[in-house]
Every structure is written in C-alpha cells, then in structure tokens.
Amino acid sequence: MADLTPADEHLVFRQYLDAVGLHGMAGAEAVGLSASEWYALSRIALEATLTSGELAARTGLTTGATTRLIDRLERAGFVRRAADPDDRRKVVVEPVADSLDHIESVVGPARRHIAEVLSRYTPEQRAVLFDYFAHAAPAFRAATEEIRDAAAHRRQREADATAHRP
Numbered sequence: 001m002a003d004l005t006p007a008d009e010h011l012v013f014r015q016y017l018d019a020v021g022l023h024g025m026a027g028a029e030a031v032g033l034s035a036s037e038w039y040a041l042s043r044i045a046l047e048a049t050l051t052s053g054e055l056a057a058r059t060g061l062t063t064g065a066t067t068r069l070i071d072r073l074e075r076a077g078f079v080r081r082a083a084d085p086d087d088r089r090k091v092v093v094e095p096v097a098d099s100l101d102h103i104e105s106v107v108g109p110a111r112r113h114i115a116e117v118l119s120r121y122t123p124e125q126r127a128v129l130f131d132y133f134a135h136a137a138p139a140f141r142a143a144t145e146e147i148r149d150a151a152a153h154r155r156q157r158e159a160d161a162t163a164h165r166p
Helices: 006-030 035-047 052-059 063-075 097-118 123-163
Strands: 079-083 091-095
Touching: 006 035, 006 097, 035 052, 035 063, 035 091, 035 097, 052 063, 052 091, 063 079, 063 091, 091 097
Parallel strands: none
Antiparallel strands: 079 091
C-alpha cells in the first residue's frame, strides 16, 4: 500500500473497525443472539469462567441486566452456571463446549479470510501486527471505560440539575 496521509490512515482504520463490528453483528444474528449476548459469550469463552459480577464489569451492564443475559445464554444452551471449584459459595458461568463448536463454525469464514490476509505478510510483519493487537485491545478497553465514566458523570449532572429545578 502506498504511503497514506493521516486522513487516509484514519479512514482505513475506521473501515477496518466497521468491518469487525459488522462481522460481530452478523455472527450474533446467525446464532440468534443480540450484540450484547454475543460479546458476553465471547468474554466467557476467552476467560473460560467468569462470575456474574466479573461479566457485569467487563460488559458494562448492571448486575441485574447481566443476570438476565446469563439466563438467556443458559436457556439457549451457550453457557451453564457451575460452582466455583476454588470457592463453592460462588457460582461461575462457563461456556458449553458444544455451543463453542457451533460458534467456531459460524466464524469460520472470517478465520479463513483473515488467514489468507495474514499469509501475505512475513513472520516479522505478522509479529508487528500481533504486537499491535496485544496493545490495542487494552487501549480500547481503557477508552471504553473513559467513555462509560464520562457518560455516567453526564447522567449524574443531568439528574442533579433536574432535581434542583424549581
């Protein structure tokens, strides 16, 4: 790719993020999940087990909304609740292996296409790409927290202003 201007780089990056988001929406739709459910299932699969509170923190949902989301995923056969092996007082949510096989079949086309793209790069170039991914994911999570915090503060200011109106 020829040298890009900063504006071109921004556009390419936005198009990439748009495509990733669209893929996530298509995956969710293909298995009958909402975007929030798809994301939650992804987090559960990545971490193997999560408590309801941990999942709430990662998704930004309230604990009540998270409980209802887990209920829906459990009814659909994607997750199950189990006793925490380290603390039997806790309940963890874990993926159901067969459901992950189904998810893998759904995301198979993306894996195939991305493997084709990655095959164009040298091992050194792939190392740079994966270094970027390793650093970009936490950066996006930090930015997400900043967005959520700013929104919470805005809602609080609006609530305070409404409460103090004559």
